[in-house]
Amino acid sequence: MNIVLLGAPGAGKGTQAEKMVKEYNVPHVSTGDIFRKAVSDKTEMGIKAKAYMDRGELVPDEIVIGIVKERLMTDEFKDGFILDGFPRTVAQADALAFSLGEMGKKLDMVLSIDVDKEELIQRLTGRRVCNCGKTYHMVFNPPRKDEICDECGEPLKQRDDDKIETVNKRLDVYFNQTLPLINYYKNNGLLRVIDGRKSASDVFEEIRGVIGVYK
Ligand code: ADP
Ligand code: ADP
Ligand code: ZN
Numbered sequence: 001m002n003i004v005l006l007g008a009p010g011a012g013k014g015t016q017a018e019k020m021v022k023e024y025n026v027p028h029v030s031t032g033d034i035f036r037k038a039v040s041d042k043t044e045m046g047i048k049a050k051a052y053m054d055r056g057e058l059v060p061d062e063i064v065i066g067i068v069k070e071r072l073m074t075d076e077f078k079d080g081f082i083l084d085g086f087p088r089t090v091a092q093a094d095a096l097a098f099s100l101g102e103m104g105k106k107l108d109m110v111l112s113i114d115v116d117k118e119e120l121i122q123r124l125t126g127r128r129v130c131n132c133g134k135t136y137h138m139v140f141n142p143p144r145k146d147e148i149c150d151e152c153g154e155p156l157k158q159r160d161d162d163k164i165e166t167v168n169k170r171l172d173v174y175f176n177q178t179l180p181l182i183n184y185y186k187n188n189g190l191l192r193v194i195d196g197r198k199s200a201s202d203v204f205e206e207i208r209g210v211i212g213v214y215k
Contacts, residue, residue, distance in 0.1 A: 007113035010123035056169030113196035
């Protein structure tokens, strides 16, 4: 099962990817997570990426494409993958199709999680994350204890780019640079639109239905 999760920042890609990994036992690649790790490890690539991320802009295609290609070629993904946050530009989508072709693979479907702008802003500004990888929302999915991770007890943090100034910029970038991918994948027949405004478990039920029909 080779799947792309498409959707604006805050649409719930990471949340749904986590559920899909459990249900289908397919590994997940999040380019945002890869970059955040590189930034915290202060690698050369992380230092370059940080400047773009802080401004809410996309990291240049040539950096992202190389990283994803390298990952997807590893054995871990030989039986499938869920891509979250990639592709985000038409150039990235073309490069993905080309690289998969070289590996004798192809995408099975692209799930576009659809959420309106007001809801996206609420979701992003209320998001809190833990270093262990868990994601919460102060209203929609709060931790049991105020600002403390349920799983590991560490204090939760707000991502710098989830502050309102950067959120607006990221949404603009999404509408200008990533939205064209909806038509791109509609035209090649891979697109499946998912109503992302429902609760996380109801969204997942819809995804299960769509994948179930395919299987
Ligand atoms: P969200 O999940 O909120 O949409 P991500 O974690 O996917 O955000 O991405 C955070 C940041 O990492 C982006 O704003 C961008 O700077 C960078 N990034 C992630 N994926 C890509 C990509 N495919 N192309 C370019 N930049 C990316
Ligand atoms: P993305 O990876 O697309 O940026 P996330 O999965 O991190 O999005 O979700 C963004 C925020 O919204 C998180 O705080 C998450 O807990 C919350 N969230 C995710 N899905 C839903 C949902 N269906 N309803 C309400 N809040 C949600
Ligand atoms: Zn934690």
